[in-house]
Amino acid sequence: MSGKTKSKAKFVSRHRAPVGAPPGTLVHDERASPTGIRLTVISDDHVEEVADASLAAIEKAMKSGKRLWVDVTGLADLELLSAIGALFSIEELALEDIANTNQRPKVDTYEKHALIVVHMFDGKSVDSKEQFAILFDGRHVVTFQERPGDCLEPVRKRLRQPAGRIRTRGAAYFVYAILDTILDAYFPMLETIGDELEDLEDKITKDPHPRDVGRLHQLKRELLVVKRALWPAREMLSAMSREELGLIPSEVGYFLRDTYDHAIQLIDIVETYRELATGLLDLYLSSVSTKMNEVMKVLTIISTIFIPLSFLAGIWGMNFTPDSSWNMPELRWRYGYPVALTIMVLIAVGLLYLFRRKRWL
Numbered sequence: 001m002s003g004k005t006k007s008k009a010k011f012v013s014r015h016r017a018p019v020g021a022p023p024g025t026l027v028h029d030e031r032a033s034p035t036g037i038r039l040t041v042i043s044d045d046h047v048e049e050v051a052d053a054s055l056a057a058i059e060k061a062m063k064s065g066k067r068l069w070v071d072v073t074g075l076a077d078l079e080l081l082s083a084i085g086a087l088f089s090i091e092e093l094a095l096e097d098i099a100n101t102n103q104r105p106k107v108d109t110y111e112k113h114a115l116i117v118v119h120m121f122d123g124k125s126v127d128s129k130e131q132f133a134i135l136f137d138g139r140h141v142v143t144f145q146e147r148p149g150d151c152l153e154p155v156r157k158r159l160r161q162p163a164g165r166i167r168t169r170g171a172a173y174f175v176y177a178i179l180d181t182i183l184d185a186y187f188p189m190l191e192t193i194g195d196e197l198e199d200l201e202d203k204i205t206k207d208p209h210p211r212d213v214g215r216l217h218q219l220k221r222e223l224l225v226v227k228r229a230l231w232p233a234r235e236m237l238s239a240m241s242r243e244e245l246g247l248i249p250s251e252v253g254y255f256l257r258d259t260y261d262h263a264i265q266l267i268d269i270v271e272t273y274r275e276l277a278t279g280l281l282d283l284y285l286s287s288v289s290t291k292m293n294e295v296m297k298v299l300t301i302i303s304t305i306f307i308p309l310s311f312l313a314g315i316w317g318m319n320f321t322p323d324s325s326w327n328m329p330e331l332r333w334r335y336g337y338p339v340a341l342t343i344m345v346l347i348a349v350g351l352l353y354l355f356r357r358k359r360w361l
Contacts, residue, residue, distance in 0.1 A: 026078045026099045033074035033147040040069040070142040101131040105233040113137035119229035123185035126222040136171045151185035172252040180259045208287040220277045234263040
């Protein structure tokens with residue numbers, strides 16, 4: 001993360017339906033990635049993966065009676081999204097929430113299925129944040145992500161293992177596995193932020209620099225983005241684990257409570273890091289103030305030493321006539337100049353000795 005120019009993490013997406021648009025309106029986003037479909041056909045003893053599946057292949061797999069995981073990457077093709085919605089009887093409001101990627105983490109229940117929306121990171125950078133939607137009807141699971149590439153490879157590896165219980169536990173357990181993996185990806189990302197905060201702490205303590213303040217503000221902004229993703233996700237997981245919505249069987253709710261605990265732990269980490277970043281900002285200001293005080297102390301000591309020297313030089317520099325014996329007779333002394341310099345040096349040395357005794361130096 002450090003040492004590279006990074007774009008700012010967005011607080012909210014600017015992509016939304018026009019004001020006054022009817023419910024269920026799908027709005028095309030020019031920045032959306034091309035739409036692709038990855039189909040996984042799941043049975044107790046076999047898993048078949050199709051990298052670039054068609055609607056016909058999905059429909060054929062549905063007729064086989066096996067469980068499906070349809071992973072849609074990219075939301076540019078609204079017609080294809082609508083066709084997938086028709087194939088799985090997805091309500092228009094649910095499709096709108098899927099296509100308009102400014103949703104907060106939530107869970108919505110419909111007549112035939114449920115829709116879960118979370119924010120997913122790749123485990124490396126806060127800038128990788130994207131909306132991830134999960135739709136399941138008790139048998140099939142359809143997921144929608146904004147672009148290719150995700151943190152779900154561990155789930156795919158578990159599916160490929162013959163003895164994995166993820167094959168036999170049903171759609172609800174599979175949804176839990178996805179949510180748990182997405183939440184787990186937050187940990188390495190926050191560890192990276194924590195390591196950078198520790199490095200900044202060392203730099204600020206030893207040699208504070210203005211660029212450290214800019215990076216601290218950027219890290220606080222990134223932590224706020226993560227916090228806004230976690231707080232509603234925590235409430236969503238709490239509701240799902242308590243079976244309030246009737247979506248998750250009790251044997252899966254037990255696992256979801258563990259994911260809920262992970263969400264609480266992540267929120268605690270985010271709050272700790274935000275407090276640490278605030279403390280480092282205070283430390284920077286304190287360090288800069290201390291350095292400034294040291295500079296001012298040195299300048300003050302130098303000025304104090306030169307005050308008596310300037311006083312003597314000012315007296316001896318007055319241009320009174322030397323004819324009178326009262327007008328600085330020392331100006332006519334043979335060794336007057338060396339004596340004057342010696343007096344000035346002794347005064348300076350004496351003041352330095354005094355400052356050292358007072359522990360001002």
